[in-house]
Amino acid sequence: MNGKTAHILIVDDEKGLRYGTQRLLEDEGYSVETAENGEEGIRLGTSKEFDVALIDLKMPDIDGMDVLKEIINIHPNTICFIVTAFASYDTAIEATRIGAFGYLPKPFTPEELIYQVEQGIRQRELIIEAERLKKEREANLLELAFEKSRLNAIIKSINEGVLIINRVGEVAYYNYAALKYLNISDLKISEPVLYKLPEKISDIITNILEKETFSLKTITTQIEVKPNQELVIEAACTPISQPDGSLAGVVVIIGNITDFKKIELIKNQFISMVAHELKTPLAAVQGFLNIFLDKNMNLSEETKEDYLKRSVVRLKGLTDLVNDLLDISRMEIKTKQREIEIIRIEEVLTGTLQFLEFELKKKGISIEQNIQPNLPTIKADLNEITRLLTNLLSNAIKYNKENGIIKVEITTSSNYLNIKIADTGIGLKPEEKNRLFSEFFRAKNEKTRGISGTGLGLTIVKRIVDSYYGKIDVDSTYGEGTTFTISLPININ
């Protein structure tokens, strides 16, 4: 048997048969052990793995079938024959069902015996070879792909990409997500794969595979798989060890971080923008102060006063920006305490118009009010509603033409309080309208030059409206004007 002597076990209570069969088989070159009853048969058959076992069916202590069961249980690859004088169809079937390879009816001729044993041994060789190949594949992790377990089904369907590479750089396992995130069209199990992978990943893997020793540390790297940040992934590579502690391969878990990167970019751009917006007024004020402090510059009193006034204006703008930023951040964190009270919207409007009086006068803007009598009150936070109106009216002034008009209309319809603010100003182009409420978005065209702002005003407006489950509509014609309509639900107790 592959150069090695086959080991055969004979379990039979009949002494003569035992010795006779043993002699026969030993003459053929086999190594033989015997058991004189079922119990001993079980003991021998389970303690050592025999290639072949010949088991007598009818024994005084234990039924041959039970001996068969016990041996098969421990050594499923032992080729077992049931030997019996009481041959019957039923016992043959039952024996096979339990796992016997063959059925030998007594009496048998030496030739019959030897023939059957040879068949058994051939089968045994096939089994052993298959086992060996399987172990080899397991050592190469190539069995993984053929596992029909539920775990496999789960891995195939998760969001993260899973790619397993064996110690010689071949694919042992992959799921669809891995292909997608690595932008590889197809992979075959046991295909060499390192050259197909992004360089950063193949470098990490090669490093792990080539080292004498390895530690179970995960190495992570970020890779832009498709240019312009269209697909960015994070790959985590971890060595896998065999049961004996040697390196089996590397598992790569791939996550899609494209969105995260987008947000990171937006955040960094935001920070840059904020820095610029903060530094600009400071530079202007510092510039004025530097001139004040320079002994060689002889400034007229008029100029001095002008510069001081302008500095004040710039610093106010700076304060406004900081307040806007704080508002946004508070809304994000949602820790802002709301003080809900009963609010008369017409009063808030009046207060806001008073607050903006200077700006209105400066640009010559006139207000036309159309307010429905007996308006219901709403329950809301006064600061938020004031902020809402202030931002909208402030924009209506800023983007208006000189001596323009702002029409404010407040009505009710079904369960809503509707506030309409229409200006006769610059208006919006369609593409600007789409982005209107985005953070820091400011319309930039020939007409908007010179208009200052943080780009956060309407963002704050939208967040406030959303937080009251209200609606906001924008209607605009470029060059003619813009109308904002806010609808807030009326709380009826």
Added chain:
Amino acid sequence: MALIAIIDDDPDILDASSLVLKSKGFDVITATNPQDAYIVVTEKKPDLIILDVMMDEPDDGFYLAQKFRKEGITTPILMYTSVSKAIGLDFGKNEMVPVDDFVEKPISPEELVSKVNSLLKVKEGK
């Protein structure tokens, strides 16, 4: 006396810079956006251009400077920078920086005048 063009969208910076330079005897013309700047420079042909790095968009100062150079305008350009390396200096990592010198805002009158004088001397030397 030399004619200096100052291009910056911030009227306060513009006025402060103009005051300083005028007090030193320079003639000053101004513009607040790239389009007007282009007209002013090509028509009035100043001896020096002071250009802000960012007006409407990040880097539009650089782009304007590049445009001047491409059209053969060799006038020395002094660039105002405001946010160190933060805002949009993605411009031309591989391209030649088309300006001759930088000065960081906020501006100190001394530094401004000193840089302006050096650049004008260089121009004369040409």
